Amino acid sequence: MKRTRDTHKPRKIENKLFAKNYQLKFKELESRIGAAESLQEIIRMINAQVPLDELLHRAVRLAAIRQGAGACVLHQFDMKNEVVVQSASFGMEGIFKDGLIRPFKDLGPSGGGGYLEALQRRVPIYQNYPPYPQRVEEIQLNPDIPEPYKIERIALRTRYGASFAVPIYLQDTLFGGMVFYYKEAQQFNEEQIHLGLAFGEQISVALQNAYLLQEMExxxxxxxxxxxxxxxxxxxxxxxxxxxxxxxxxxxxxxxxxxxxxxxxxxxxxxxxxxxxxxxxxxxxxxxxxxxxxxxxxxxxxxxxxxxxxxxxxxxxxxxxxxxxxxxxxxxxxxxxxxxxxxxxxxxxxxxxxxxxxxxxxxxxxxxxxxxxxxxxxxxxxxxxxxxxxxxxAMLRKQAAQLAAHAERDRLARDLHDSVSQSLFSANLIAQSLPKLWNTAPEQATNELENLIKLTRGAQSEMRSLLFELRPQALESAPLRDLVHHAMNAFTGKTLIPIQAELAIHGETPLAVKIALYRIIQEGLTNIAKHAGAQQVWLNLKGNSHCVSLIIQDDGKGFSVEKPHQGGFGLSIMEERARLAGASLTISSEVGKGSRITFIWKEEAGEYTDSDLDCG
Missing domain, CATH: 3.30.450.40 (GAF domain)
Known part of the structure; x- marks a missing residue:
């Protein structure tokens, strides 16, 4: 019986070793699964575009837990200003605050010797601190550490006894480091180091992705x-x-x-x-x-x-x-x-x-x-x-406006000379000759007196037209009938050509239509004065607030509509004015038979012919 018990004893030992190995393997598998899940969680946060600050804080917490570390800190290096910034942390309550900035020169041997140098060489760095309280006394007795930093280092070494750091690169540029802190000394096995590097790589991906998104935005x-x-x-x-x-x-x-x-x-x-x-x-x-x-x-x-x-x-x-x-x-x-x-x-x-x-x-x-x-x-x-x-x-526009104002003043001066001054000069000559004619040729004197009235009336209308140019608001407020009379008087005073007019205007037309009518009448009469050689002009204007018709006709030499004069006698300008007012404009003429301008406006859009001229 004793021999039987002895033969079973090795089997019990083997079973215990197997169970122990199984438990170790199971824990190792669980750890790897947990690490993989943590890495996948970081990837999910990256894909979900979680805000960078939140992502980094959640990532360092996950990394610390999976590494079995009591704390984890993410550092960013400012190589130009030679400072290190704490970007995110876990487990550092009461020691360091996020956003803390420290110069490189204070990363001395007792504060992480070789930390920056190792990360610049793209290798991880780890160390076990001396036993407590020796590791604290080492800080207290170091004269090279500034007093404010000593308090932080002492608090750190009181709580933790080992550290492990991995580099974080953005492409080929060192961003910073990820440091894990442990309460007890560590063996820092290969799996632990590889897992830390994997977390560092995921942080790097998160940072690059966030920076790209920030840059795009x-x-x-x-x-x-x-x-x-x-x-x-x-x-x-x-x-x-x-x-x-x-x-x-x-x-x-x-x-x-x-x-x-x-x-x-x-x-x-x-x-x-x-x-x-x-x-x-x-x-x-x-x-x-x-x-x-x-x-x-x-x-x-x-x-x-x-x-x-x-x-x-x-x-x-x-x-x-x-x-x-x-x-x-x-x-x-x-x-x-x-x-x-x-x-x-x-x-x-x-x-x-x-x-x-x-x-x-x-x-x-x-x-x-x-x-x-x-x-x-x-x-x-x-x-x-x-x-x-x-x-x-703005300066160029101001200069252009000044030049335009000068040009406009020059134009008005020319118009004043060409129209009003000449009309007044002619009126003055007639007025000087009237006393002699009155005694010698009364009928001729009467005719000249009528011409004098036309000239002075025309000069007055020309002056009113110039005032309209200087004060557009006066043009806008003037009744359409008055505007038409001013245009006709100015024409007759300048040319002494009679106008037979028929005006039947009831109510106020829209402003755009009124302005278009006045300008077209001005342009049409100017063309007759310059080019037609007419002896008689007819002007027919009918309308109300809903529709308007205008006809300007002369008995002048006319022109070929198919081959208009170079420059179009201003015809294109009249057509454009009518179009902008929502009206139609037709021009008919034959050589030797005068010309006719027809303007039609109605509230409702449509095509109109001569039979539509009576707006009623």
Missing amino acids: QRRKVAEGFRDIVKKINNTESLQDVLDFIVNKTEDLLECQCAALYTCEGDRILLQAIRGNFPLDTSTVVMNCGEGIIGTAITGKQPIIIPDIARLQYAHSAHAIDETHPLYLDPIHRQLDACIAVEYKAVMAVPLISQDRSYGALAFYYNEAHRFDPEELELTEVFASQAALAIEN
Whole structure:
């Protein structure tokens, strides 16, 4: 019996070893399944476009749990400014806060020796700290660690005894590192390291995806903003509206706390548009070109960039953000307004330049120190160029308006000379001859007196027409009957050709129709005076508020409608006026048989013939 029990004993041991191995394998399988599920969860969050900040915090929590770590921290490295930023964390309550910034030089041996160097070589780094309390005393006795940092390190080493970090790269650029903290010392086996690297790769994918989406969204906003600004400029809106719009758009895109646009007026700089809190009374903001940040940007025709105003007083020079824009600003000779310096901690001023001329500057103010990147500068320069273009266009429009006003004054002067002056000159000659004619040829004197009346009446109508040109509102308010009489009197006074008129107008016609009728009558009578050689003119105008018909006819030499005179005698202008008023215009003429202009307007659209002329 004893021998039987002895033969069964090895089998029991084998069964226990098998069960133990089975449990280990099962736990290992569970761990791998859990890790795979965690990685899949991160992928799902990426595909669902979960906000980046939320995604990173959930990812570091998942990673810490699957790694069996008490904490996990995601660091971002700013290689240019040589600082490390804590972007997301789990298990760091009471030790570090997210957003914490620390300089590289403070990553000494006792604070993660070789951390940055290892990650730059794309290899993971892990270490077990000395036993407690030795690991805490090591920090306390290190004179190279600043006191504020000692408190953080002591709290960290009191809670955790080991750490493991993996690099995170965005393509070939080091983004930062992912650090796991453990309460107890670790063996850091191969599976643990590979899993940490896998989490790091997923974080990298999430970051790249988020940055691409952010870039796409930013480019979309920039394109929309640029399109809207161009649209406003092309719509010839007021300059102030365009500048206000540009300031609002750039403030939104750059996410600054205040945006301002300054313009030059001689040697002075004026605040033209602003959005956000400005610490000064905007009505009193007047600077001189060449002074301060804004003046220096304008006269130097280069951007001025101050990432940290507080640090400017300790430096005699600063530089723009890349080598293509070297600059700057000697604080001894260039004053920074004290009020702005108190309110804001960073500023960028970009000149408004078009065709090598500086029209002003766009300035952006931030409540906190701000690291400006090349994309921000490029964006502001694009919008600054649009602001400069808007100012330049406004100046050109003003110059064009002035030239047009001069040209219009010259035209009115010519019209005054050609019509009114000549009519008055002729009237004066007749008036001087009348006393002699009255005694020698009474009948001729009577005829000349009638001509004198026509000339003076025509001159008066010509003057009224010129006043209509100078004051369009007077034209709009005048009754149609009065306008027709002015046009006929001006024609008769100038040509002494009689007009047989029949006017039957009841009610007020729409303004567009009234203006079109007056202009067409003017143009038609002018054509008769210049080209027809007529002896008699007939004008028939009938209408009410619902329909109007106009016929102008002469007994002149006429013309071939198929082969109109070069320039069309202004016929195309009359046709266009009728079309815009919603009316029809027909012109009929034969050589030697005079000409006839027919204008028809009715409220209802349709085709009309001569039989429709009686609107009734």
